[in-house]
Amino acid sequence: MSLDTVKRAEDTPDEPQPYAALGMKIDEYERVRAILGRRPTGSELAIYSVMWSEHCSYKSSKVHLRQFATKAPKSEALLVGMGENAGVVDIGDGWAATFKIESHNHPSYVEPHQGAATGVGGIVRDIMSMGARPIAVMDALRFGAADAPDTRRVLPGVVEGISHYGNCLGLPNIGGEVVFDPCYIGNPLVNALCVGLLRKDQIKLAVAPGPGNKVVLFGALTGPDGIGGASVLASATFEDESQAKRPSVQVGDPFMEKLLIECCLELYQADIVVGIQDLGAAGVSCATTELAAKGTGGMDVRLDLVPLRDPSLRPEEILMSESQERMMAIVTPDNIDAFMAICAKWDIPSTVIGEVTDGGRLVMTWHGETIVDIPPGTAVDEGPVYERPFHEPAGQVALNGDDPNLLGRSSDLRATLLELLGSPNLASKEWVTSQYDRYVRGNTVLAQPADAGVLRISEVMPGAEETTRGIALATDGNGRYARLDPYAGAQLALSEAYRNVAVTGSTPLAVTNCLNFGSPEDPEVMWQFSEAVRGLADACKILGVPVTGGNVSFYNQTGSTPIHPTPVVGVLGVIDNVATRVRTGFTGDGDKVILLGDTDEEFGGSEWAHVTHGHLGGLPPQAKLESERDLALVLTEAASRGLLTGSHDLSDGGLAIALAEACLAQGIGCTVSLTGDDAFVDLFSESSARALVTVRPESFDAFAELCATHEVPCYGLGATGGTTLTIENVLEVPITELRETHTATLPGIFG
């Protein structure tokens, strides 16, 4: 095939081009022609097709996502908001944290190990490109029914991919979720979160200012990985074509990524990087256009200088390649030698491939011939924006009318407790989490199965102020709640993550989200999406925590059947003195066990309805945002005053499961009595804004007074101690039996 140069494009205006195969609609293609005043070259078409894909351009979600900015609460902590590689939050004492969650769903179905591994790699590079040292990861995972044959293919592969890549990088994995539901059988969700730490004065942005500055590509060589991945694999439903697309999944090399992390940190330390961008979806296309568009607007690139793993690659393929472990930096000419020396120390290949210009155009040549000549902003910011139609799904009213309170309730509450505790969603996830290194780097204060991961932040980087602070992170999301009511479902996801951060004694500060939905071309899915975004934006405003960034994953559906709408929400919090963190569950004998918050009869979307009846109907629990805020105030103040000896959030499975998990945390039992008039509701309802805490008897009065001040309902249930979970006049289970039930399930299925 001859080289498709700009000159040739001008000479052959009518040559047919494969825009449709690249995922472009005819009007999008016509728009490219209008922008350029001619037909695009093959390389230009490659750039526009990936940059305007759903994955890169957010063309269907943009109009809704704007609410995260327009409704954003005032936050003094927010240093960098949405639109950059990741949001940055001020956590005090000169330190900042950056965090983000991102999906790698479709690749993880096609090739579970590599799909999940490169999902971790990608989000870690996003964090690095902000100038931060990545310090931890967590993963929110969704699979089909635990005992489904394909889950036995997908789950072990995903876990192994995360385990191998993350462990090899030396990043502790401090939490996350594993949830099973038949709706994810053909569309598992792999949402990877990374958090990084940096000095406030060290934030890096993806910009390319200063004509004459050099464009350096460094990291792994470029090969035929994931070509077309951004637009074809990540954005289109793959129904029965997945076999044909198998080579599209990228392959990761965590060793290279580890070297890249240390190399980047040394470059930042030497302060010789003007701008930096990771190469993720759309690779060189995305990095060059974004850097140029946010800088002076001009860049000359000699594409033939890109070092290749496969020398036969064509320019179009180089532009679309998603080879992993690559970064692009903008460096002043007088710092190039120092830059190269640091890369050499870490054995990182680095190549100057171009320079910043003031011409306002991104120009790429291939052995002297011009193959790209575009205004870069048109690829980055002027992509199509769709206001897709949406309407409430047919059957939504009937679904909401299917009252879970009419379901039969067993009178054997002991058996019900054990049935729930051993069900795949509530059973111990140790089979998964024991494959992750939670200790590396030595700053892990709390990790799974704690409600939130907590990290000490001193000793991470040289040159920063000593601090006693720590950060806390949690992710949550409940697809069943969101299916019943996406507005409330998104709010409940935020509520739970917010509460999980608060029960450790940390103050929630900021939010990241991964919005996993079906096809945006389905108006019913689009309604779920718009409702979820509206709910989340409204809730963020009330809770005072801004969305700092995130990711939208559409087309999670098999045939015409979408997954449950699954907004996964990550919350970052800060604790002033990390030594005051509250541990999960019962931590000593003779403490008072206290329930905070009120319990209503709320079983819609509950774990009980799911496990015992396979039922999904009614409405999810009410989201009580003001109560969540008050509860968090009580928890964080009590923790800082040293009043709490343990805590645990109430969520799936209600009080019964929270009590069982609190006993299992350290093998300390309790004797409690219920306060309501219906033991079943007390034990299994999933009302929000509730938590379990323990205090020493002598602290009880002070704690009760604190609750009264904030008007948080506070019920003394009993005391810790013994070797059983005893609920007086209701049930008694030895901890050994709880543990057997809790830990047997996943090994029984996955070996």
Add this chain to the structure above:
Amino acid sequence: MSAARVGVVTFPGTLDDQDAARAVRHAGGEAVPLWHADPDLKGVDAVFLPGGFSYGDYLRCGAISRFAPLMGELIPAAKAGLPVLGTCNGFQILCEAHLLPGALMRNAGLHYVCRDQGIRVESNTTPWTSDFTEGQEIVLPIKHGEGRYVADEATLSALEAGDQVVFRYTGGNPNGSLNDIAGIRNEAGNIVGLMPHPEHAVEDLTGAPSTDGRGFFSSILKSWVNA
């Protein structure tokens, strides 16, 4: 008197070097960074080879690191009596360098395992274990995919007969190691390798729910004072 100087080696892909250095400092020693490409032991009194995935574990765990320029200095020094401790990948490197006998293979369960593990100290006659009592039961985290200790029968018998098994797993063998071996020493006793991670069990706030790792660092600092 100045503090004992313990070298902490960093290879490309080493992960637990900062933890090892912190543990040395907490015990009152001075941690001296040693770089794989720099053939200079900097006059240290002892060397800690930390865990990680040096060279991405490519070829075999520890097989490439064994040829690093620094190892050209370390191997003769260790044979001459310099105290050396290798944990996890460091243990694998010591075996690849033939400073310790045997090899570490893929875990019997085929999965990476991270958990808080019961360990019995079988020998306190090394400079790294003198602060423990023989038979002492401790808890240390393990985190590895290739920690199954194997050796031929003759080697194994010699290790057992010569009191060279320093640590054994208790409460369940996590990886299928022969004779439940978690760590061994050389004949002279100055070189110790183990899969568990003492550097992750030295603080109350962070790491494993145990501070039993402190014994390793207090032992080596005392050995140095008494030497």
